Amino acid sequence: MALLQTENLSFRYPGAEKAALQGVSLSIEAGSFTVVCGPSGCGKTTLLRLFKPELAPAGEQTGRILFAGEPAASARPGAIGFVQQNPDSQIVTDKVWHELAFGLENLGLPVETIRRRVGETASFFGIQGWFRQKTDELSGGQKQLLNLAAVLMMQPRLLILDEPTSQLDPIAAADFIAALQKINRELGLTVLLAEHRLEEVFPIADRVAVLQEGRLLLHEPPRAVAPKLLSISPDHPMLHALPSAVRVWRHLAAGGACPLTVREGRRFLEERYAGVALPPPPVEAPPAGACALDVKNVWFRYEKESPDVLRGLSLRVTRGEMLCLLGGNGAGKTTALQIMAGLDRPVRGKVLLHGRELKTYRGGALYRHNLALLPQNPQTVFVKDTLRADLNEMLAAMETPPAERAGRMEQMAKELGIAHLLAAHPYDLSGGEQQKAALAKVLLSDPTVLLLDEPTKGIDAFAKRGLSELLRALTRRGMTVVAVTHDVEFAAEAADRCAFLFDGEILSVEPPRNFFAENNFYTTAANRMARGLWKTAVTCEQVAACCRAAEERL
Numbered sequence: 001m002a003l004l005q006t007e008n009l010s011f012r013y014p015g016a017e018k019a020a021l022q023g024v025s026l027s028i029e030a031g032s033f034t035v036v037c038g039p040s041g042c043g044k045t046t047l048l049r050l051f052k053p054e055l056a057p058a059g060e061q062t063g064r065i066l067f068a069g070e071p072a073a074s075a076r077p078g079a080i081g082f083v084q085q086n087p088d089s090q091i092v093t094d095k096v097w098h099e100l101a102f103g104l105e106n107l108g109l110p111v112e113t114i115r116r117r118v119g120e121t122a123s124f125f126g127i128q129g130w131f132r133q134k135t136d137e138l139s140g141g142q143k144q145l146l147n148l149a150a151v152l153m154m155q156p157r158l159l160i161l162d163e164p165t166s167q168l169d170p171i172a173a174a175d176f177i178a179a180l181q182k183i184n185r186e187l188g189l190t191v192l193l194a195e196h197r198l199e200e201v202f203p204i205a206d207r208v209a210v211l212q213e214g215r216l217l218l219h220e221p222p223r224a225v226a227p228k229l230l231s232i233s234p235d236h237p238m239l240h241a242l243p244s245a246v247r248v249w250r251h252l253a254a255g256g257a258c259p260l261t262v263r264e265g266r267r268f269l270e271e272r273y274a275g276v277a278l279p280p281p282p283v284e285a286p287p288a289g290a291c292a293l294d295v296k297n298v299w300f301r302y303e304k305e306s307p308d309v310l311r312g313l314s315l316r317v318t319r320g321e322m323l324c325l326l327g328g329n330g331a332g333k334t335t336a337l338q339i340m341a342g343l344d345r346p347v348r349g350k351v352l353l354h355g356r357e358l359k360t361y362r363g364g365a366l367y368r369h370n371l372a373l374l375p376q377n378p379q380t381v382f383v384k385d386t387l388r389a390d391l392n393e394m395l396a397a398m399e400t401p402p403a404e405r406a407g408r409m410e411q412m413a414k415e416l417g418i419a420h421l422l423a424a425h426p427y428d429l430s431g432g433e434q435q436k437a438a439l440a441k442v443l444l445s446d447p448t449v450l451l452l453d454e455p456t457k458g459i460d461a462f463a464k465r466g467l468s469e470l471l472r473a474l475t476r477r478g479m480t481v482v483a484v485t486h487d488v489e490f491a492a493e494a495a496d497r498c499a500f501l502f503d504g505e506i507l508s509v510e511p512p513r514n515f516f517a518e519n520n521f522y523t524t525a526a527n528r529m530a531r532g533l534w535k536t537a538v539t540c541e542q543v544a545a546c547c548r549a550a551e552e553r554l
Contacts, residue, residue, distance in 0.1 A: 004028040009063035038211035040432025078154030087143035140329035141172025241461035244525035251544035265529040276550040284511030292480040298349035311504035324491035327501035341373040372447035378438035382426035431458030452483040468494040
């Protein structure tokens with residue numbers, strides 16, 4: 001029985017030339033787990049918000065949305081739960097216990113009922129240990145788990161989640177997805193999840209809905225998605241987003257049923273290539289060259305009596321290198337980046353840019369063709385009503401000659417795939433589009449050192465590959481890039497070196513093959529599949545190359 005249905009649903013934002021959704025007809029069965037995916041800007045967030053009347057965007061809507069056979073707008077309060085992408089945007093109280101009770105208090109339920117539901121929900125999610133903590137003291141993973149628990153307090157019939165793991169580290173993301181699976185299986189709750197990171201969610205979904213340019217391209221069981229996409233186009237952009245086992249299967253044109261999980265992918269490889277030895281890959285040497293950014297024994301705390309966030313952090317990044325900084329939520333990665341950017345000053349230690357201490361740069365000289373930071377929230381970068389005006393504002397600030405501004409703007413927008421968005425208001429863009437637009441503005445400052453905080457957040461796999469290629473091109477031209485990221489696949493593909501931050505200090509700095517081959521949890525799914533055969537293969541392309549080399553030896 002269908003719990004949620006759309007009938008020829010279309011939607012256009014005010015003043016938009018193109019509809020965000022076009023003729024979407026979708027049926028979600030009660031008790032099912034459905035994953036919605038597609039390129040950035042394809043309409044995922046718009047579709048999901050239309051299902052929740054309180055969050056529905058303003059615009060022109062045609063077609064129908066039915067919930068339990070009735071118009072969705074008539075659903076009881078709390079019947080449709082919604083968890084947003086940014087954990088901080090949904091928390092409204094200062095204590096964990098109060099956040100859990102807040103929704104039921106607004107509904108006017110008896111105190112005994114509220115206390116009972118709070119207790120059982122906190123127990124179900126294992127929240128007891130931080131039940132009385134302040135919400136602003138929680139890690140990103142705890143905040144998102146709290147948001148999920150608070151929504152479930154309302155006993156919804158449908159749970160909608162819009163990229164809920166985009167700001168979580170790999171371990172916290174896996175825990176969150178496991179909680180969703182438990183809710184779906186043990187409570188029978190219908191789950192509708194929009195995601196770019198499909199590695200964990202694809203195998204547990206009942207069906208996958210693929211959107212493309214506002215239209216419903218596919219609505220199939222997970223194992224049928226790759227063959228269907230291949231029949232549409234052998235190089236469809238969504239093929240790059242599928243789980244690693246599927247991508248390796250596709251690279252090899254193996255035929256038969258495609259594997260979905262790491263376990264299935266490992267069995268697939270071992271059945272074909274067990275016992276085939278390959279020569280070890282060449283040793284990846286650390287990049288050589290002059291030091292661009294030097295962090296020396298930095299200690300930092302936010303308040304005099306608060307604990308240290310960074311404890312003797314030291315890191316040297318060479319000119320033309322891309323270094324990815326990884327670690328759990330709350331490890332201090334963003335703090336380290338802010339200190340590298342000169343936004344916070346260390347209690348002890350110093351940061352040098354091209355051999356010169358940051359504090360010696362005066363009058364804004366640090367940010368004029370020297371150093372630039374893309375923050376985690378891209379909206380903080382925008383100050384104008386259109387993206388074109390925002391980019392022009394940066395070019396004017398950098399004193400780019402007026403005659404050159406339009407050309408530079410168009411070239412940058414084309415490189416990042418946002419040329420069609422120049423007339424749009426930055427806040428009207430999707431999360432992934434905002435990320436690319438903010439990066440375009442930052443790059444127009446022509447920095448020699450570029451600092452990125454979660455640059456792949458909210459962007460699809462195809463766009464991520466384009467971003468990786470762009471950053472590699474920039475480093476070949478001599479730019480130095482330091483990126484804080486939870487995206488281990490992006491780090492494995494794009495970085496020259498990866499560093500692991502834990503307890504306020506760098507524990508390890510290695511080239512990607514060495515770094516990920518030694519890890520159990522902070523590693524790629526491709527490496528988990530192949531490490532029994534070829535330990536240092538850490539990307540799908542490297543695994544596929546090993547497979548082809550093994551076939552030549554068979």
